[in-house]
Amino acid sequence: MDDPELLRYSRQIMLPGVGVEGQQRLQEAHAVIMGLGGLGSPVAAYLAAAGVGRLTLVDPDHVEVTNLQRQILHTDADIGRDKVESAARRLAAMNPNCRVETRAERLDVDAMTTLFAKADVVLDGTDNFASRGAINRAAVASGTPLVSGAVIRFEGQLTTFDYRDPEAACYHCLYGEGGGDEDTCAANGVLASLPGVIGSLQATEALKLLIGLPTLSGRLLIVDATNMQFREIRLRRDPDCPVCGQRPA
Template structure:
């Protein structure tokens, strides 16, 4: 690590939990950011700023005026551009040393699994259950840790699924096939700053995971921005989960919403 890099990351290197060795681990890490919207923007920005060496940005959408209230990687000049292009440009200004790859199309399961198998972790900032379910299945299949976040109105949720632990629960264990239970910010709104809160927490979980520090694995963090309260629930693996249980059969009919202890959110 040269003098410029030592200075750039000096405030992290000073921490005993990080040090030069930890910073080197971040430099060699590869993270996938799924979705470059309200959550993906702060996730990608903080991972790049912290020195994560390689980011793959995945989003098939384009920048819209309604995005700009919360999606901080994009500006008015980016309206109509692919989000991955706008995000890549912003991140390269932030940290030119970060290696960035972009995918501006929908990924089907085989291609997504191949991508996940080559990464250290996945951060899910998508806004629909079809994408979340697809990402969860790919993460389970490749045993790649998954950090999932969601926001609506003043509420946020965050969970880390560390599939390196064979007993870890997955997203489906928590929400089943509860697609009809969710809401979108286009329907119910979202406070501009809340995706920044949850996305920053997702980035924090990612950095801790890459550094080998304790994470929220096995817990669901619930954030109420109106009362400014945080609480966590313990997550248990669904022994009958059709995605992650030892007996899981991909051809078996999906379970109905079952273990959902709280309503799932979308950003």
């Protein structure tokens, strides 16, 4: 790192457990962000600002006016643009040292598996069970750690599935086939700031994982914004899981 970069990240470098070595790990890391909406916006912003060297943004959707209440990377001027294009422009302005690549398409599991195999961490910011299930299958197949967040109404959830650990549970162990299309923010609503809370925590998990610090792996964090309560439950791998059950122990 040169002197301007050392100065930019100085408040992070001074932290115990980070240092220049940890910052160098971030600079050399590649993170894939699936979805550039309410969760993906703060995820991408904080990873870029923190110095992650390469981000791949994946989202097939365009910016709509209903997104602007919570998807903070986008503005009125971006309505109609690809979300990945809008996000990439903002991230480039935030930190020109961050290499940003975009995929404005819906990837199948095979394409995601190939992409994830080249990454150090995947962050799921999608808003439906079908997408989350597909992302999980690809992450399990590639062995890439997955930081998963979800929000709806006044509720949020967060965990890290670290598939480098053969005993780690996967998303399917926790949720099975999940719910239907009605379990989305579009159908149920969401408090504007809540995706920012969970997305920021997702970014925190990813930064810690890339640096080599402990994460939420093996635990699920549940946030009740109505009563401002945080609680967690332990996760255990299902040996009969059809997605991860065949991984060697």
